[in-house]
Amino acid sequence: MRDIIPDILRRRYLVKFGLVVAVVLVATVTLGFVFQQQVSAELTHDVHAEMETIASVEAEEIHEWVEAHKQETRMLSEFQELRSGDRAAISNRLSHERDALGGETQAIHYVDLESGEVLASTDETAVGSTLSERNLQWAHGSLAFEDAEVAVSEGYEHGDHELVAFVSPIEGGPKAVMMTADVTVLADRFRDPIEDGYTQVVNSEGTVEIARNQSVALTEYRDGADSAALTAGLNGEYGALERDETGEVVAYAPVEGTDWVLLAHAPQANAYALRSTVTQDFAVLIVASLVGFAVIGLTIGRNTVTALTQIRDNAEAIAQGETDVEVTDSKRIDEVGQALTAFDDTVAYLRTVSAQATALADQEFDADALDEDVPGAIGEAIRQMHHDLEAFITDLEAAKENAEESRERAEALTAMLERKAEEFGAVMETAADGDLTARLDEDVDNEGLTDIAVAFNDMLSDLEATLLTVQEVSEESAVVSEEVTASAEEVKAASEDVSTNVQEIAEGASRQDESIRQAANEMTDMSATIEEIASSSDEVAAVTDEAAALGSEGREYAGKTVTKMDEIEETATEAIAEVERLDSEVEEISEVVGLIDDIAEQTNILALNASIEAAAADQAGDGFAVVADEVKHLAEETRESTKDIEARIDTVQASTSETVENMREMGERVEEGMETVDQAISTLEAIVDKVEDANASVQSINDATDEQATSTEEVVSMVEDVGRVSEETLAQSQSVSASAEEQTASITEVTNSIEQLSEQSQRLNALLAEFAVSTDSTDELDHDLDLDAEDSGTAGKVADDDD
Missing domain, CATH: 3.30.450.20 (PAS domain)
Structure with missing residues (x-):
């Protein structure tokens, strides 16, 4: 709608009001004409x-x-x-x-x-x-x-x-x-x-x-x-x-x-x-509507536009920051008048807020404007701002004092750091010249410098210990070199012996290769036989599996049979109880029929007495006699019916008794059947257990046969591998002899190298002597070397045992 109506119409209320009146007027005229x-x-x-x-x-x-x-x-x-x-x-x-x-x-x-x-x-x-x-x-x-x-x-x-x-x-x-x-x-x-x-x-x-x-x-x-x-x-x-x-x-x-x-x-x-x-x-009505809308437009619309224009001008002035605006009293008490009054109150409210904000901006916390009450969220915000500004200024003054103290402490700390830096520099130059016993003072009133001193001292200690270790190792290397030289001579002699023995091993490997080939042929034949046995055992295992499955299925059917027999027994028990109850009810009916028969007999006697009384009453009792005859007739019919019912009840009782006996016999037979079924189930379960045991044994045999076949195939493969290894051993044993000769030459070269290593160790000891180390470090190093020597001796002994 806003996109359709031009801005020139949306900006002026009077134009919109006139447009609405015109639209309503046209609609009224149109509807009037249509009507x-x-x-x-x-x-x-x-x-x-x-x-x-x-x-x-x-x-x-x-x-x-x-x-x-x-x-x-x-x-x-x-x-x-x-x-x-x-x-x-x-x-x-x-x-x-x-x-x-x-x-x-x-x-x-x-x-x-x-x-x-x-x-x-x-x-x-x-x-x-x-x-x-x-x-x-x-x-x-x-x-x-x-x-x-x-x-x-x-x-x-x-x-x-x-x-x-x-x-x-x-x-x-x-x-x-x-x-x-x-x-x-x-x-x-x-x-x-x-x-x-x-x-x-x-x-x-x-x-x-x-x-x-x-x-x-x-x-x-x-x-x-x-x-x-x-x-x-x-x-x-x-x-x-x-x-x-x-x-x-x-x-x-x-x-x-x-x-x-x-x-x-x-x-x-x-x-x-x-x-x-x-x-x-209709024409009069339309003309009256025209006049009415004209009157509305000239009175309500015009006055309203005037009031709204005043509010708009004042609002624009306030938006520009002018709070000294005057709202004309229109003497109206309707919504427009109330809006003007409310706007005037708003202007006064804004003036107070502006005065308080100005006082706070100038930090005039004792200004009279701050004592005025400003309701609402803005007033609460200004009061909170007042309180926060005062607290902030107080905090700033305290922070200024703290900053002075911090500056003095920083200057003292800087001087102390410069002094300690000079001390640390002198100690580090001494250590750089080769005196590893120099140490930094760790008692410093600064955590960072303390950490540096501790770390530097630890580094010098580790470096000192390392140099001692290198020196000792160098000395030991010289001793070991001499020992190795003597051992090399011995190895040379042993190598010659090894060459001779290897030639003998080559001859034995040739004979071993022939034997292994014959064993491989025998193992191949045995593997084929074991595979045939495994195939037969598979067939037997399949048959026993089927037998075990049938046995399990038979056990399930037997279980279901027991369940059905239990249901039949329960039904038979209920039927017997119902028939016995029926028998008792039939007996009760028989008793009721006997009572009815007695009543009919008494009624017959009563009718007979009534007939006698009617005969004695002569004519006056004719009607009574007729009723007595009817009662007598009904009593006789009742007796005949009760006799018929009694006969039928006797028949039902006889049938019921016979049925009860039959049901009881059926219950006994069901119980006997249950016992027979239980015995059959026990026997079937025993058969199933035996079949399952047999199946387990056959499966074990089958598994063992399969494993044996597999093992045999592996043995054949291993024998073939051994054959190949023996062939390789034969070929390699021939080359080992030549290698032994080459090893003798190599050992001679190793001996020369060891002599050179001994000379280099002596030069290293001369260089390490230039560094100054503490006696404690030397003692600790000797202790560590003794432990290393013990460990080396133990390791050598174990190596000798292994040889």
Whole structure:
């Protein structure tokens, strides 16, 4: 929404307010116009529907009027007098019927159809006249009577009356009955609910047949035969339409059985009077809305914009840092007035906050502005700031004093470090000149210098000990070199002996190689035999595995059998208990039946006593005797039923007892079966255990055979390896002799090298003598060398033992 509305509208409340008012006004006018059109359309539809309904009702009434006169004319033609041809009788009948029909019937005529002459009539003046003189036009049917039994004419004028003729033929001759009716009575019945409205009946040729205004009757219809309403009515349609040329609403409805259409007219001004009133009311409402919105815009909107403008200007000034702004008292007590008052309070609040902040910035902690109460988070923050500033200044002063003390301590420490550095430098120069007994003073009032002194002294001690160790080792190297020289001579002699022995070993290795080849062939044959045994043992192991598996499966089935037998035993026990309970209940039923039998016996005796009492009571006891007989009869039937029940209960008891015995025998057999199954299971388990033991033994044999086969193959492989080794030994023993000779030459060279090493050791001792070391270090070094010598002696002894 913000992206749609331009900034120029968003910045000004008055413009937005005016725009909203305009939008609401346009919406109100639009909705009012739409509602007015809808209401107008509905009212127009209601007017058309009302006129259409009235037109259809009146058209139906005309149809009924025509049908009634057609029926009356048809009935007149059926009278016997009219068929007889007797003029006197015909005249009497016509007069009688004329009087009976009433005032709507103008006259009844007896007519000759061939000549059209009126032979008899209730109107004496009409006798002798012809139909052609009346110039009749037929609205329905014709005098040929081909498609209708009664012909209906169009309206025609006769004297001062507008008449319609109804003609029906008389059976037996070319004669007919013609009845004329005055249609002006229909015009008097027309209903015109709308003021200044009128109704007319117009035929297909555009002639007004019926009208309340007699001056237009039998004249051409004002809108002509081509009128839209007339055309629609002739097509059998019902409806209403507007004639803007005449300013009328015309409703149309066809009159069935004729070529007439009923047309109801009403002025549009009168027909749509309610619509006009509603339209005017909507117009007044819209104008009132316009005036109302204008008043709102000029009063509420303008005053509100003025107040908001003042608040905006003051807020901008405050945003620029100006707190000396004045808020005009608008005397308003609504939300806008309350907002101005609240803004004024805000300005005062900000002034106080600004004054306190300025005082704190200037470090004027005794300023009067700081004594004023500032509520809210800002006030709490300023108070906390005040407290923190005072504490900070105090801390700064204390830190300044501490800094002075620290500077003095740092200067003293610097002087001490410079002094100790000079001392340490002198000691280090002495040690660099070769005096390893020099040491730094470790008693220093500084942890870093102390660590340096300790580390330097430890380094000199380690270096001193190292030099002593090198010196001792050098001396020992000289001694050892002499010993090694003597040993080398001995090794030379031993090497010559070794060469001789190696030649002998080569000859033995040749003989050993031949023996090993023969052993390898024998071991190959034995390996093939062991593999055959292993294959047979595999088959036996597979069979024992299957036997063990079948035994385990049989054990499982036996376990399941035991479970099922336990269930059968439990079921049998429950069945026995139920049958025994049934037996006891049957006995109880038997007792109840015996009680019923006793009651029936007593009832029979009671009935007998009642019969005796009834006989003694004579006639007064006849009814009592009848009841006693019935009771006696019922008691006898009860006894017979109880005997039948007792017999059946005896049978059930016998069957129940037998069933109990059978169930008990079945329980005993189940128990015996359980024992047999348990024995079978025990036997099967023993067999399974034996099979499993046998299987374990066979598996052990199989495993052992496999291992033996594997071992044999390994032995064959090892023998072959030994053969190869012996061949290699033979080849190598031949080269060892040459190597022994070469070793003798090498030992001579080693002896020369050892003599050179002895000379270098003497030179090293001369160099080490230039370093000054302490006596304690020498003693410690001697102790370490003694330990090393002991360890060397022990190691030499062990080496001699190994040789």
